[in-house]
Amino acid sequence: MLQLSEIWIYPVKSLGGISLQEAIVTERGLENDRRWLLVDNEGNFLTQRQYPQLAIFQPEIDDDFLTIKYLRNPEKTLKVGINAKNADKKLIVKVWDDSIEAQEVSEEANTWFSELLEMPVKLVVMPEESRREVDKKYALTGEEITSFADAYPFLVIGQSSLNDLNTRLEKPVSMNRFRPNLVFTGGEAYEEEQWFEVQIGKATFWGVKPCARCILTTVDQKTGEKTGKEPLYTLSTYRKAGKRVLFGQNLLVSVLDKIQVGDEITVKSTKKLPQFEIENA
Structure with a gap:
């Protein structure tokens, strides 16, 4: 079973995050x-x-x-x-x-x-x-909006994906390096990057684009210091699509509701994007 295990918000972009037990899903995040x-x-x-x-x-x-x-x-x-x-x-x-x-x-x-x-x-x-529209190339209706996030209102990462990455690193890293909104347990590593329609609790999300990663992942979130090339370098050795390094899935939403830690996740359909469609968000 896939289960929502963590919920995170980052009220001020690029500052520290807040872990929540439940959250209200809005159209912009x-x-x-x-x-x-x-x-x-x-x-x-x-x-x-x-x-x-x-x-x-x-x-x-x-x-x-x-x-x-x-x-x-x-x-x-x-x-x-x-x-x-x-x-x-x-x-x-x-x-x-x-x-x-x-x-x-x-x-x-x-x-x-x-x-x-x-x-x-x-x-x-x-x-x-203020209405900031997402890239129409990846929109569902053309009317979706987001906040001050890089490009999309939600980011989901599976715990299995981080676990797999950490087996390849000399020093394991925490999930907060990747600043997700939603973390889940269960399933295979990286399966979230193929999600298309997915239900979390009573809210419905759509996977529109795997997340391209950058040097922000090399910042230790506890100390505010860069730690070298990892984990980005290791990810680049096996999670590369074109010039982009992928980890996680960007989501849009069509059915708004409240979500909470422990909610079951149901994947209703999957879709694998061609590599040439994957661009930096």
Whole structure:
């Protein structure tokens, strides 16, 4: 049996993740997943690819507040309202090739992050009226949207896939290197990359594209430091499609509901994408 074993959200893109026992599935991703973003003065997004230290900013969500702790100095804490935004500070931000409508959260948040990162940055939020469409090449209806995630609203990885990878590594890595939203137990290694229609609890998802991996996987999520070439190098020796290294499956959703750890997963159909269709997300 396939069973949902972990649920993760990453409220601020590229900061630490939060493990949940249940989550509300929305059209742009799990509730509160990657709805906030750090950008530079030009509106370009920041990630651990260039700034691995982002991993040691740990968010928490409690009632109506988003709290962020700086783990190298626990006394450094930022607390903002879930709905906090500056209506006078609207801006266009960039995530890869997408231009997205956003709003600054507050000057306090900008100053807090800028001082700790030692560079000018802004914390922005995606308002409900901002609609970022997914790549129509992989859309189901052409109307699907996502958050500030790299390209798709959900990422699923099987525990069997990580277990197989770790048998090939000198030092095993944790699942958090790959920053999934959904982790499941049971099944064969890498089978999720062929999922097409899948039901988790009462929610229905569609596998649209295996996830192409990058150097972010080489960042230790506990220390915020790069650890060398692994696990990306080993993955490249046996999980390569063209120039892309694959691990995990990107999902869209058609039936919204609440999901919880322990939900049974039913794969209703599979589909293997030709290698030439696999591009970097």
